[in-house]
Amino acid sequence: MIPSDENEWKKQLDPESYHVLRQKGTERPFSGQYYLNKDTGIYECKACGNEIFHSSAKYDSGCGWPSFTEPVSADAIRVEMDYSHGMVREEILCAKCDSHLGHRFPDGPKDRGGIRYCINSVALDFKKEH
Template sequence: MSQDKKQKEKIKKSEEEWKEELSPESYCILREGGTEEPFENKYYNHKEEGTYYCAGCGNPLFSSKAKYNSRCGWPSFFEPVSEDNISTRKDTSHNMIRTEVLCSICSGHLGHVFEDGPKPTGLRYCINSASLDFKEEK
């Protein structure tokens, strides 16, 4: 099977398997839809060049070239690496209507997307650091 084909397959694991593989904070966010503290998270002020991957499955999600400071307290991006690498769904939790962003491979909760971002997309992907791993560009 080709690498491209493997990359598109969904990952399904038991909650016990996820708990063994993820840190408690990453598990809370990716598997339970939690949110980390604003401004005090790993990638909010991160300025290295490279790619941000899903901490649950390694799916490439966002390039540092699409990262910007939205001053919202979480890492923000104006576009994903590929629309195929994320999925979205309506989120009505906390008495709000928002669009939740999920990893398309492991269905992990990443954050939310809003329509108040910069050009060229006008989008702000507000993503939890604990749902991401970063690999520096070499």
């Protein structure tokens, strides 16, 4: 069940995940547990379990965060404009619980659509396929 207020979110999430998912923070680059993950499976929103990315869409962009070329489906995420920190970016939010996942940029692999979904590891859980 998705929490109805921020106090419930704080009880459900560890402090770093809460900061990223609910307060639109960012983890340090090259520090996340999924940055170098090469296992096959599904990446889910850590806040609500919504399936967000399949490992087949993951690639090493060199940016320091897990990068993907596309979500599992168009309705898995929402995109909003983010004008914070003096930048203009496309923010990626979980479509189910509105938690902040990361940002989308137009510098992904050209042969895979040219989009890079730059996502915080602490915003994700990973379900390995067997």
